[in-house]
Amino acid sequence: MRIDPYLYFDGSCAEAFAAYAAILGAPAPQLMAYAESPDGDCGGPDAAGRIMHAWLDLGAFALMGSDVPPGMPLPAGPHAFVSLGVDDDAQAERIFAALADGGAVRMPMESTFFAHRFGMLVDRFGTGWMVLHARACGDMETAA
Incomplete structure (x- = not known):
């Protein structure tokens, strides 16, 4: 079993994961935008530049995250x-x-x-x- 943290953002997921990769000396993160979803227009036109899934390989664990879809409020945090x-x-x-x-x-x-x-x-x-x-x-x- 393994536990990997999952982080939510409101449009800054790609920037955050690029910064985390640089700070932590990790390879570039893997990013999938909502527009790249196999479901097609997932999240609508306002979601096109937002990240549906980010994955940063940190060796023994991964840091994962995404931007919340448009219209979904980002909870105040961190929790x-x-x-x-x-x-x-x-x-x-x-x-x-x-x-x-x-x-x-x-x-x-x-x-x-x-x-x-x-x-x-x-x-x-x-x-x-x-x-x-x-x-x-x-x-x-x-x-x-």
Whole structure:
């Protein structure tokens, strides 16, 4: 079993996924517009430039998403955060700064009892992110 986050956008899905691919060092995302649907005119003429399905390969998991169809309201959010575990402090700092550019930091990147580096933000596309370079379980009590 695997769990893959799915994100909704209101017309900025392609831009967001291109940015996420660049920030996370992933291959270009796979994008399917509503106009490319096998069902033909899926979503009507107002949906032609919107993304029906986006898929970003991140190795052990995928990040997926889409633009909501025209006329469907985008729920206020984020309702959930994408938690991104990284391997070192430099990677945590770089990714956090890139995602925070134009967004809103909810918790600044800092050392915690459970992480060498941890921070929370909502990016410029409205997606919530947690960036974490975790401590080993035995290392938690020695956190500074």
